[in-house]
Each structure stands twice: as C-alpha cells, then as structure tokens.
Amino acid sequence: MHTKSLTELAHGLRSGDFSSVELTQHFLNRIKKHQDLNAYITVTEEIAIQNAMAADARLTRGQVEPLTGIPIAQKDIFCTLDIKTSCGSKMLDNFIAPYNATVVEKFNQAGAVHLGKLNMDEFAMGSSNETSYYGAVKNPWNINTVPGGSSGGSGAAVSARLAACATGTDTGGSIRQPAAHCGITGLKPTYGRVSRYGMIAYASSLDQGGPMARSAEDAAILLQTMAGFDPKDSTSVDLSVPNYSEGLNNSLAGLRIGLPKEFFSNDLNSDMAAKLETAINEYRKLGAEVKEVSMPNLRLAIPAYYVIAPAECSANLSRFDGVRFGYRCENPVDLSDLYTRSRGEGFGKEVKRRILMGTYALSTGYYDAYYVKAQKIRRLISDDFKNALTEVDVIMGPVTPTPAFGIGEKIADPIEMYLSDIYTIAINLAGLPALSIPAGFINDLPVGLQIIGNYFTEDRLLNIAHQYQQVTDWHQHTPKGFE
Amino acid sequence: MSLTANDVTQIAHLARLGIDKQDIDSYTKDLSGILDLMTQMSELNTDNVDPMAHPMDQVQRLRVDTISEQNNREKFMSIAPQAEAGLYLVPKVIE
Numbered sequence: 001m002h003t004k005s006l007t008e009l010a011h012g013l014r015s016g017d018f019s020s021v022e023l024t025q026h027f028l029n030r031i032k033k034h035q036d037l038n039a040y041i042t043v044t045e046e047i048a049i050q051n052a053m054a055a056d057a058r059l060t061r062g063q064v065e066p067l068t069g070i071p072i073a074q075k076d077i078f079c080t081l082d083i084k085t086s087c088g089s090k091m092l093d094n095f096i097a098p099y100n101a102t103v104v105e106k107f108n109q110a111g112a113v114h115l116g117k118l119n120m121d122e123f124a125m126g127s128s129n130e131t132s133y134y135g136a137v138k139n140p141w142n143i144n145t146v147p148g149g150s151s152g153g154s155g156a157a158v159s160a161r162l163a164a165c166a167t168g169t170d171t172g173g174s175i176r177q178p179a180a181h182c183g184i185t186g187l188k189p190t191y192g193r194v195s196r197y198g199m200i201a202y203a204s205s206l207d208q209g210g211p212m213a214r215s216a217e218d219a220a221i222l223l224q225t226m227a228g229f230d231p232k233d234s235t236s237v238d239l240s241v242p243n244y245s246e247g248l249n250n251s252l253a254g255l256r257i258g259l260p261k262e263f264f265s266n267d268l269n270s271d272m273a274a275k276l277e278t279a280i281n282e283y284r285k286l287g288a289e290v291k292e293v294s295m296p297n298l299r300l301a302i303p304a305y306y307v308i309a310p311a312e313c314s315a316n317l318s319r320f321d322g323v324r325f326g327y328r329c330e331n332p333v334d335l336s337d338l339y340t341r342s343r344g345e346g347f348g349k350e351v352k353r354r355i356l357m358g359t360y361a362l363s364t365g366y367y368d369a370y371y372v373k374a375q376k377i378r379r380l381i382s383d384d385f386k387n388a389l390t391e392v393d394v395i396m397g398p399v400t401p402t403p404a405f406g407i408g409e410k411i412a413d414p415i416e417m418y419l420s421d422i423y424t425i426a427i428n429l430a431g432l433p434a435l436s437i438p439a440g441f442i443n444d445l446p447v448g449l450q451i452i453g454n455y456f457t458e459d460r461l462l463n464i465a466h467q468y469q470q471v472t473d474w475h476q477h478t479p480k481g482f483e
Numbered sequence: 484m485s486l487t488a489n490d491v492t493q494i495a496h497l498a499r500l501g502i503d504k505q506d507i508d509s510y511t512k513d514l515s516g517i518l519d520l521m522t523q524m525s526e527l528n529t530d531n532v533d534p535m536a537h538p539m540d541q542v543q544r545l546r547v548d549t550i551s552e553q554n555n556r557e558k559f560m561s562i563a564p565q566a567e568a569g570l571y572l573v574p575k576v577i578e
Contacts, residue, residue: 098558191538205537234544235537303521314498321499323571328564334574336499344501352500353513356491359498360514373524375534380527382535415516431538 001026002161003478006070006218009164013059013069020059020069024052024113027071031115031162034482037138039147039157041076042084043116051113058111066221068111073163075154076117077124078104078209079198087200088120088132088150091320091327091346101198102230103167103209110225115163119153122348123317124174124202126150127420130411131350138407139181140479141445145404148178154212155182160482165213165222169199171206172305173399173424176436179212180399180448183438185219185465185475186212190455191431192237194223195230203312204235206305206428215475216437216465220244223458242459248466253287255464258392262298263423271442272398279439279449279468280396286467293391295384300377301426306418307361307374308429313351314358320346353414382430385452394464395452398423399436403445423450433458437465438474446474485515 001023004012012018031043048071055069079085079097081104086092100108107114121131129137129152139147140160147156151168155178158166168175170188179186187210194209201207211222224244230236257280264273280290322328322342329345332338347355361370388395401420410417427434432452439449449468453461469475491511495502502510556569565572 094562096562098555098562192541231546235539235541237539237541238544297527300524300527303524306517307521307524318498322564323573324559325562325564332574335576338574339499340501343499344503347500349506352502353510353517355498355500356494356510356514357517359500360486360490360494363494363497370521370524372534373529374521375536376529376532377524377527379532379535380529382538414513415520418517418520429538 002030005215006066006164006213006221009070010066014064020052020055020113021049023069024048024071024115027115027163034160034162037140037143037156037160037162038135039119039137039153039160039162040073040116041086041088041119041134041153044083044114047083048113048115055111055113065110067107067225069113070164071113071115072107073115073118073154073157073166074104075120075151075167075169077120077169077200078167079200080104080114080117083117085117085200086133087124088122088134089347089351090133093133093327095326099198102195102232103226104198106225118151118157118166121150121152122351123200123313124150124169124171125313125350125354127173127177127417128405128410129153129178130407131348133348136407139404140482141183142404144406145445146181146407148181148400148404150174151178151212155179155184155186158182158184158212158214159479161478165211165218167209167226168212169207169209170428171202171309172428173421175210175212176399176424176434176448176450177421179436181404181446183446183474183477184212184214185216185435185437186210187219187223187435187458187461188427188433189223189227189458190433192235193433193456193458194226195228195233195236197230197232201316203309204316205312206309215469216462217245217248217469219435220248220462239456244459244462247459247463250463251287252283252464252467255283255288255394256392257283257288257290258293258388258395259290260295260298260388260395260397261292262295263397268398269402272402272447275440275442275447276396276398276449282468282471286471291392293388293395295388297377297380297384298426301381301429302418302422304374304377304381305421305425305429306357307370308378310354310358311361311371312358314355314362317351317355322346350414378429381426385430385432389454393453394461397450399448399450403442403447427452431455433461435461435465437468438477440474486511486518
C-alpha cells in the first residue's frame, strides 16, 4: 500500500480495497520497523488510529475529499493542538501546543490521518538535519549520508515511505534541498501562498510551508489543501487558489526555459552538470525552448541571506525567555539569570550562532552596514529574477552543489554548510515559487532539478514537473530495503 | 573583519544568551568567518537602491476591530514553567 500514489490510495479507500485503519496501521508498522532512520520525533499512534476510524466513517457516508483517510506527517515546526511541538529544540522539548497551525487545521478538516511529527534541524536552521536536539536523520538512500535540511525528517519519511506524503517549510532551501537529497518532489510556494499561522517562525519574510511528496501529481493534491488566504496570517496573500491538478497534463510546447549562466559556471560539479543537461534535453524533446539568462547579483545571495535570516531569527527567537512556555533553567537567581541561562541551555550551537550574528547585524553602528545593505542587495537579486522572467517562463538549475554529503562531514564548519544553500536561497529572498524533482543519480544518490517560476505560478511549475515525470521514472525509484 | 572575545561576550549579553566560557573562542572564530563572507556585499554599489524588507512589498492589511479570539488563558498558562493564580511567576524583581 505504501507504494501507491495519493490518487491510487484515495481510489483504494473509496472502492473498499482497504480501510483507512488498515492503511494507517501499515504505515505505523513501517515507522516502527525503520525507526533507526530517526525521521520522526513524535509518533501519534493513538490519534492516527482515531483519525483513521473517523475517516472510515466519513468514507462510508461518502463525504470524501482527496486526502480523507490518507496517513500524512507534519514537520515538527507546525503547532499541533495537545501534541508536542518541539521544532527540533530542547527549548520546546516540553511544549504541548495549545492550538493548531492553519495548515494542520486544513488537513484535519480534509480528514487526513495524523501519523506524527517529523524531525528537523533545530528551529529550521541547518542544511543537514544534524542540528536537531533529537539527533541526525539518516538518508534512506545511504544511511551514512544526511537527508538534507531543515525538513530532513520529511524528506527521509517520504522517501522511505514512512508516510504517504509530508509537509515541510523552506526559508533558504529547506524543502527543496532535502527533496533533492532524498529523491522526492518538494515545492516551496510563493511567499504568502500558504499560511504561516502556527508555523514556528525562523525568518518571517522568507519562511514558507509547502508539500513534500513522491510526485508532482501528489504535491498538487497536497498543495491544494495547504494553500489559501488566512486572515490569521498578516502576510498571507488574498488571491484565489487555482485547481493544481487540472493543468498537470498541459503541453509544454513553446515553454521558454532560462538557464542562468551564474548557475552553470565552472564551479558546478561536472557530474551534476551532466545530469542537469540530460534533464533539460528531456524538456527540449517535450517542446521547450532553452536559452541562457544572466542574474549578475546571485553571487551575493549567500551573504545577504546570512544577514537577513539571522537578523529576523534573533528578533523572532527573543520570545523564548523561559517565562511563559518552553524550557526554564533550574534555580534562577534573578530575572536576568533566568533569561540568559534558559536561552543558553535551551538553544543548540547553530541557533546560538545565528542569534549572535543577527543581534550583531542589528546593533547600533552596524545596522546600516549589514542589515540595510543586505536588504538593498535583496532588491537587486529580486530584480534579477524579475528581469529574467520577462524573457523566459521558468528558470532551471541545480538544487544542490553535490548529492547528499556524509553525516558529520560539514557540521564543524558553518560556512561550508552555508555554501550548500547556494542555489536555493536567492529564491527565498525574491519570494518566488520553486520546486525540486528527482533527475537521476550520482554514485547511487539522488540529485534534484530545480524549477523556478514567477509569482503564484505553482500550477505551471507542477505541470512542468509532472510532464517530466511522465517521460522519466526517477521519481519512482525506491531506496533499497524500503520497497 | 574580525571580532574579539569581548565583542562576542557583549553581543551575547545584548541577546541575553548564555554562552559557556570555553565556547567563546569558537564562536569568535565562527562569527569572524561569517563576517568575512558578509564583506563581499561591500563590493557592490547600492547607493540608489531601495531596501527590500518583504518580497511582496505589501501594505499592512487592516481588519475590523472586533473580538475574534477566544479566551484560552487557562490552556495557555497550563504549559508555563511556573504559574499561580493566573500569573506567570519569575524570580523576585523588586526588593
């Protein structure tokens, strides 16, 4: 049952081939069997079975939606009512969320089954899932390599079929990079497309939730439930949501693809370049035209991002003070000691590094030199994309510089780790939608192709991804031992 | 650009972030390295560029001033490290 697509699962449930309880139990058994991957922080077995029983009753009544009775899992950054919501941190190890994120509420209303909460880098800060308080997640394709981050638990769980599909969040690549490393399809929607209400904030002007699934077809179904205006999120965009599945089979004839020369420079790993070239040739066969575009300011995306994101993080994470919820240190001697030690003991090293960096960038005397400068560069990068997207419909490129790297390989060197985000973070600065689809293997590890579109063109991106998945089968490969 | 251990201690104080003494040197080294990366930004002249704070350049949306939230005080306080009689407790501030 775990090999079926969401459409096949929905059909199986409706035609009575299996019940939601059976399907849910099947996934719960797989989660138990493969718990050494460390993909889950919390498995909500009882809730899952209750959800499944309710879904079966709903199926009998005929009140079905595409996700009714389907077992899914949430990145542990989404608040879930009465369920531990840790954000991968010791700071929230004891945090039982008192409300549901809007995204979670929407899945509940759709009748989806809640399997549990997925591992992630602490507060979504990391590119390897190694900064989690709950330990590293292993990549199902090779358990000595990282699954990517920060949505590493989501990537591993979908790849190993420990959930039918999952949610992720992407601030600088945290959906696309683990999707690429785990050989699945991950979409970061346009900023404002999916509600951030109840999604624990890292960098508010960059964070965006999105689907992580086995195919573009599945991702379309997932996004359909997640997307939409939410009055509870002041940055949510009030635009109608198209039907994401409707246009999947549209022809790609005449599609204009831009390849930024800055992405395909000599710095790009030659194996990776060859895989991308093969993928882009498939698009040529499907009728697309390919041309080079230039985005000269892309090279400054990493420095700009690593000023803006830590600055926003240092402000957002000031709420964790040991007073109202979360971790509190033992025997504080005074209020200052309570704040300082609760935060010092509750946060891990990478989170502390970013809080320090952000505090510095926002402090008197440095604000203009770092923060305002980075915001100006953000404008130039965004303009580069706007200009390129007047010449072409979509931009394609790598997701990651290399396939998944080894666990422990980069964790000691933060800059080396930051550079692994080089192809993804500019998209967050601009607020554009982008997805990653499997496009082959290097040394038995999956690699991703990134497709970047104009604002609110998620439907077109999914169509372009789906057409590729009709003529290739990279997305159908399953890691050994998880068939 | 490089920072000193004193700078890092001062930044940590501004952030009310406890850092173990033995870790100060490694944070100093890491942050100095990250700041070196940031200096690449100064290569580019940005004199006439408007800073971009938000991808959509949105205007703040307003809503009607009516009560939309329920009172969940007890639920919210039930997860506090220390609370009593509807109050969050912290160490004594005023003698």
